[in-house]
Amino acid sequence: MSTVRVFRDDQLPKVFHEPFIKTGYRACETSLSECLRSALYRTNETLNFWTHFVPFLYFLCRIFYLSSYLDFLNDPFTWPLLGQLVCSCLYLSASSVAHLFCCLSERARHVCFFFDYSSLGMYSLGCCVAYRFYAFPHNLMNTNYFFLYIPIAALNAVFMCTCGASGSRFMKESLFRHLCRLSSFMFPYIFCSLPLLYRVAACPDDECDAPSVVVHRWQFVAAFFTAFIYASHFPERFAPGKFDVFFHSHQLFHIVASIATNLQVDALLIDIKERRDFLIATIGMPTFWYSIGILSIIFGIKLFLILVFSIKVYSKPENKHVYMVNGEIIENSCTTDLGTCAHVRNGGRNLTNGSCVVTNGKRKNNNHTHKSRKTKLKNH
Numbered sequence: 001m002s003t004v005r006v007f008r009d010d011q012l013p014k015v016f017h018e019p020f021i022k023t024g025y026r027a028c029e030t031s032l033s034e035c036l037r038s039a040l041y042r043t044n045e046t047l048n049f050w051t052h053f054v055p056f057l058y059f060l061c062r063i064f065y066l067s068s069y070l071d072f073l074n075d076p077f078t079w080p081l082l083g084q085l086v087c088s089c090l091y092l093s094a095s096s097v098a099h100l101f102c103c104l105s106e107r108a109r110h111v112c113f114f115f116d117y118s119s120l121g122m123y124s125l126g127c128c129v130a131y132r133f134y135a136f137p138h139n140l141m142n143t144n145y146f147f148l149y150i151p152i153a154a155l156n157a158v159f160m161c162t163c164g165a166s167g168s169r170f171m172k173e174s175l176f177r178h179l180c181r182l183s184s185f186m187f188p189y190i191f192c193s194l195p196l197l198y199r200v201a202a203c204p205d206d207e208c209d210a211p212s213v214v215v216h217r218w219q220f221v222a223a224f225f226t227a228f229i230y231a232s233h234f235p236e237r238f239a240p241g242k243f244d245v246f247f248h249s250h251q252l253f254h255i256v257a258s259i260a261t262n263l264q265v266d267a268l269l270i271d272i273k274e275r276r277d278f279l280i281a282t283i284g285m286p287t288f289w290y291s292i293g294i295l296s297i298i299f300g301i302k303l304f305l306i307l308v309f310s311i312k313v314y315s316k317p318e319n320k321h322v323y324m325v326n327g328e329i330i331e332n333s334c335t336t337d338l339g340t341c342a343h344v345r346n347g348g349r350n351l352t353n354g355s356c357v358v359t360n361g362k363r364k365n366n367n368h369t370h371k372s373r374k375t376k377l378k379n380h
């Protein structure tokens with residue numbers, strides 16, 4: 001089996017860099033087969049893939065197991081749970097695929113993460129639908145807040161998670177961009193969790209006696225650590241280059257997020273069992289359109305928005321990466337193992353042996369191929 005090429009961060013364009021990760025990068029124009037092979041090779045993305053792919057298989061098995069005693073087809077009461085489980089599988093599988101194929105090209109990397117962010121929005125919405133029908137505090141049921149909860153969550157899923165997070169990929173690398181992306185995920189999650197947080201923290205109507213409450217609390221503890229690990233880049237922040245392949249923050253983030261999702265399903269199952277009669281009597285049976293229906297509609301809108309963002313990415317001229325080797329200019333390969341890459345946009349005048357620059361692709365002949373192609377440039 002042929003090997004997978006790996007590189008240092010200074011051999012790749014900046015768009016491929018991860019904070020505090022120094023080595024183990026795949027080439028930024030990796031072929032499809034090399035991407036697939038990299039799942040079994042030591043790169044800094046390998047465990048990012050597995051830490052979401054294994055939970056995806058687990059939740060898939062869990063759906064099949066639950067369908068042995070829950071009637072997902074004929075019992076409308078189970079539809080919000082089914083929606084939440086499918087959305088969980090969606091975000092886990094989209095994330096795995098994004099991490100595996102994000103090195104196909106610079107443009108493909110953007111598209112991969114559009115899917116990743118949009119699936120997280122679907123997951124937030126799936127949680128909201130499940131919370132509304134199973135976990136809402138008694139004293140907030142049938143209020144205006146209760147009736148507006150799903151419509152606002154749907155808007156959040158579209159505008160925050162898709163437009164906000166995906167749009168942030170068009171911004172320049174900065175703290176603002178990082179905060180923008182983080183808040184695009186955090187705001188919808190916090191909005192969805194507010195009624196449940198109120199229920200498990202304020203205990204209205206002695207609701208904390210419910211057996212699900214302790215599991216919901218553990219879910220929030222895990223969710224807090226998920227956000228902390230993602231935002232802090234712990235532990236690689238304190239030892240850059242030491243956690244490039246194993247135990248860097250993104251892998252830990254995936255693992256703790258999967259644990260939080262599992263605790264969430266556990267708690268919902270307890271609520272479904274314990275509160276079923278009370279919920280049906282108080283808020284009625286879930287309807288198709290307010291559970292599976294709204295999830296399907298928002299999923300369709302998100303696919304359309306991903307298409308729009310992808311067209312925007314592919315309609316821009318592609319960045320060119322130009323290297324000077326032995327007095328000769330090599331362009332089109334975005335990875336070089338020949339020297340350190342300087343990545344000067346629109347530059348090229350200061351090329352030295354073994355260095356590289358990035359231009360904005362304004363040259364006419366900008367076909368991108370996987371192989372480097374030697375070109376004598378007259379005007380760079």
Ligand SMILES: [Zn+2]
Pocket residue numbers: 048095099250254
């Ligand atoms: Zn990830």
